[in-house]
Each structure stands twice: as structure tokens, then as C-alpha cells.
Amino acid sequence: MQQIINFLIRNKTTLLYLLLLFISLLLTIQSHSFHQSKFFNSANRVSGNIFQTASNISSYFSLRAENKSLREDIEKLRNQLFNLTYLDSLEMDTTNLQYRISVGRVIKNSYSNQKNYLTINLGSKQGIVQDMGVITAKGILGIVEASSNNYAIVQSILNTNSNINAKIKNTSYFGSLTWDGNDFTTVQLEDIPRLVPLMVGDTIVTGAMSSIFPENIPIGVIKKFDLNTSQSFYSIDVALFNDMTNIRNVYLIENLDRAEILELQNSIEDGQE
Amino acid sequence: MGRNSIFIHIVRFVLLVLVQVLVFNQLNFLGFVNPMVYILFFFWFPIKENRMLFIGIGFFLGLVVDLFSDTLALHAAASVTIAYLRPAMMRFVFGVNYEFQSFRLSNTTRVQQFTFLALLILVHHVVFYSLEIFSLSNLLLLLKKVLFNVLGSIVLCTLLSSLFSPEKE
Numbered sequence: 066m067q068q069i070i071n072f073l074i075r076n077k078t079t080l081l082y083l084l085l086l087f088i089s090l091l092l093t094i095q096s097h098s099f100h101q102s103k104f105f106n107s108a109n110r111v112s113g114n115i116f117q118t119a120s121n122i123s124s125y126f127s128l129r130a131e132n133k134s135l136r137e138d139i140e141k142l143r144n145q146l147f148n149l150t151y152l153d154s155l156e157m158d159t160t161n162l163q164y165r166i167s168v169g170r171v172i173k174n175s176y177s178n179q180k181n182y183l184t185i186n187l188g189s190k191q192g193i194v195q196d197m198g199v200i201t202a203k204g205i206l207g208i209v210e211a212s213s214n215n216y217a218i219v220q221s222i223l224n225t226n227s228n229i230n231a232k233i234k235n236t237s238y239f240g241s242l243t244w245d246g247n248d249f250t251t252v253q254l255e256d257i258p259r260l261v262p263l264m265v266g267d268t269i270v271t272g273a274m275s276s277i278f279p280e281n282i283p284i285g286v287i288k289k290f291d292l293n294t295s296q297s298f299y300s301i302d303v304a305l306f307n308d309m310t311n312i313r314n315v316y317l318i319e320n321l322d323r324a325e326i327l328e329l330q331n332s333i334e335d336g337q338e
Numbered sequence: 339m340g341r342n343s344i345f346i347h348i349v350r351f352v353l354l355v356l357v358q359v360l361v362f363n364q365l366n367f368l369g370f371v372n373p374m375v376y377i378l379f380f381f382w383f384p385i386k387e388n389r390m391l392f393i394g395i396g397f398f399l400g401l402v403v404d405l406f407s408d409t410l411a412l413h414a415a416a417s418v419t420i421a422y423l424r425p426a427m428m429r430f431v432f433g434v435n436y437e438f439q440s441f442r443l444s445n446t447t448r449v450q451q452f453t454f455l456a457l458l459i460l461v462h463h464v465v466f467y468s469l470e471i472f473s474l475s476n477l478l479l480l481l482k483k484v485l486f487n488v489l490g491s492i493v494l495c496t497l498l499s500s501l502f503s504p505e506k507e
Contacts, residue, residue, distance in 0.1 A: 078389045082422040085397045089411035089418065093469060112359075112406045119360050175363070175408065177370040179470050182408035218408065246471070247479060249369060310366065 113216035120172035138202040165319040176249040181221040188215040198278040198318040204306035232272040239272040254301040276326045359406035373494040396421030416466040
């Protein structure tokens with residue numbers, strides 16, 4: 066006993082180091098618990114406020130460019146609106162809508178890590194919850210991972226954990242969109258079967274399989290494609306439409322039918338077991 | 339450690355964290371080079387202090403940086419490692435005479451200070467990026483990130499440490 070205590074006292078620094086290292090490794094490796102911890106991300110009050118203040122200051126320097134991009138966005142939407150063949154007020158009633166959109170601003174962006182997260186200035190007070198889709202005017206951006214009262218964390222598509230249903234535009238061939246961590250302008254589309262005719266430059270959009278994103282939100286264009294090692298599926302490099310280094314205004318999409326869809330899917334899975 | 343110097347360390351802690359997360363984490367030079375200047379805290383921290391306290395503070399500093407950069411606990415793991423290995427590094431760089439009472443960082447040569455700083459940065463970055471990438475299949479990416487980030491951190495830390503040298507008064 067005496068020897069054990071002596072050993073502990075003699076090596077107390079090493080033991081403390083090993084303990085702290087173990088704690089940090091535990092926190093790192095259990096990354097799936099990320100969204101469960103309310104405090105352990107940059108959406109908490111302290112860091113959220115600091116990023117908000119910094120963003121308030123720095124956004125003054127890009128007001129002109131931001132204005133321009135918003136005007137272009139409005140122009141595009143107006144064009145679509147006035148060219149709709151029907152404009153029945155009943156059809157446009159809010160009770161008939163499947164998706165609800167909120168507009169937010171990115172206060173912290175990141176694209177140089179393996180697991181990139183963005184922080185935005187909307188939180189659960191504004192009705193932001195986990196698993197809402199996030200897009201910009203140009204294309205898809207990510208999925209809400211966690212939200213605090215006033216801020217939310219978005220898992221970027223530039224995250225090695227990210228996995229989003231995507232398809233080739235105007236077809237029904239779908240695959241999953243992932244990121245290999247190499248280049249922030251390029252993501253990877255997997256699981257497209259070999260028989261699909263592909264061209265460099267084909268547009269990739271979100272698929273209909275997801276209850277998070279609406280169908281046909283632009284993602285990017287095919288940059289190059291190869292058959293994977295098993296020779297039966299393509300692995301495709303997709304050049305993103307979004308410039309991930311320069312993102313300010315984002316749209317958050319809430320699928321009002323999502324709860325119903327999930328409930329239905331769960332009931333089938335329960336029945337099969 | 340007098341009350342005055344505790345205050346200096348707290349201010350230094352806060353300022354280094356703020357500069358790190360607000361400026362250098364957003365730098366993204368070449369798309370992936372983000373110098374980590376908060377390592378200077380480990381460079382400047384007094385040598386005679388309690389080692390356990392130092393390891394504890396190092397862990398806390400890393401954790402705070404993690405909170406701001408959404409990196410789980412990668413910074414904490416790397417920081418606690420360099421806090422633990424610092425005495426060994428100092429013995430390697432300065433020889434046995436760093437254990438004498440009269441030893442001060444400002445009395446050592448420029449080359450020694452630079453080697454010490456570079457060693458801290460190198461170990462920190464190797465730990466950080468190996469944990470971040472965490473697969474041997476991306477070895478090339480790992481080496482690329484470590485190499486360029488070590489260079490970036492060394493340049494900026496050297497500049498900052500010569501601007502704000504604390505022991506020159």
C-alpha cells in the first residue's frame with residue numbers, strides 16, 4: 066500500500082497528464098455526442114456573443130457586396146414569381162406550404178479543418194432545431210447540428226461526417242454526398258451505379274430521399290469521375306457552386322412534414338424487427 | 339508568483355485566446371494555414387511554477403480555444419502534451435543550467451529561444467493534426483498540413499514574441 070501511494074506521489078504529474086489527455090481524447094473520439102452537449106460548442110453564450118460582435122464589426126466592410134448579392138437573389142426570385150403560370154392565392158396560403166424559410170447570418174465560418182462547423186446568429190428562440198437544412202442563394206451549405214438560445218451550429222458539407230442525399234439533375238440516379246477532407250472547393254458523390262451515363266459538367270442537385278432538403282437544390286457540377294475499386298460504382302468529384310470561403314447570408318429550411326415522415330419510417334422499422 | 343504577475347498571466351491568457359479565435363483562426367492562408375499563436379503562452383509561462391498547475395492551465399487554455407473553434411478537444415490534447423513535455427524540451431535546448439535559480443529566458447541566446455519555440459510548435463502541431471485527421475491513409479495530407487502550419491506558426495510566434503517580449507523591462 067505504502068509503495069502504491071509512493072508511486073502515485075512520485076508520478077503525479079505524469080498521471081495528471083495522462084488523465085487530462087484521456088479526457089480530451091474521449092471528447093474528441095466520441096464526436097457523435099457533439100450535438101448532445103449544449104455547452105461544448107461555439108453556440109454557447111460567451112463565444113456566440115464574441116463572434117456576433119466581431120461579425121457586426123467586420124460586416125460593415127462588405128455591405129456593398131452583400132447588398133449586390135441580395136439584389137441579384139431578389140431579381141432571380143422575382144423572375145420566377147412573375148413567370149409562374151398559376152398564382153392562385155389559395156395555393157400560396159401558408160397552411161399549404163411544406164417548407165418554412167428563415168434568413169440568418171454566418172458569424173463564424175471554417176473550412177480548413179476536417180470537421181468544419183459554422184455558427185449562425187439564429188437559435189432555438191427563432192425556432193431553429195437540429196436537422197434543419199441550410200442553403201445559400203447559390204447552393205447547399207449544411208445541416209443544423211445543435212442550437213442554443215440565440216445561436217446554432219451548422220455541420221458544413223465540408224465535414225468528413227457529412228452525408229447528404231444527392232442526384233444528377235433531371236434524372237433519378239441518386240448517391241450520397243461526402244467529403245474526403247482534402248479540398249474545400251470539391252466534395253465527393255458516391256454510389257452512382259456504373260451504368261449511368263455521366264459527363265463532366267453535369268449538374269448535381271439534392272435528391273428526394275432526404276426529409277431535410279427539398280429536391281433540386283443546386284450543389285455543384287461534376288469535375289471528374291472514376292470507377293471505384295469495386296468497378297461497379299462511380300466516385301465523382303463535384304465542384305461546389307458555393308464559394309465556401311465567403312458566406313454571409315444563409316437560408317434555413319424547416320420541413321414541416323419531417324416529423325410525420327420520421328414517424329412513418331420509424332413505425333415501419335419497428336414493425337420489421 | 340506575485341499578484342501583479344498573476345494578473346499579467348490572466349490578461350495574456352485572455353488576449354491570446356481572443357487573438358487566436360478572432361484573427362488567426364480566420365486567416366486560412368492558402369486555404370488551410372491557420373497559425374496557432376496561443377502556443378506563446380507556453381513559451382512565456384514562468385519556469386519555476388508548479389508543474390501540475392501548468393499542465394492544468396494548459397489543458398484549460400486548449401479547451402477554451404476548442405470551444406471557439408468547434409474542434410471538440412483537439413487543442414486541449416495538443417496543449418496538455420506540450421505542457422507536460424516542456425521541462426524535457428527545456429533540458430534538451432538549454433542544457434542542465436536551466437534548473438539553476440538564476441536561469442531566465444531572456445539570458446539565453448536567440449538561437450536557443452527560437453529552437454525552444456519551434457520544438458513546442460512542432461510537437462503541438464504533430465499531436466493536433468494526427469488527432470484531427472486520425473487515419474494513416476491521409477498521411478500525405480497530414481504531412482502537408484503539419485509542415486505548412488508549423489512554418490506559419492513559427493513565423494508569427496517569432497514575430498509576436500519579439501514584439502511583446504515580457505522579460506525585457
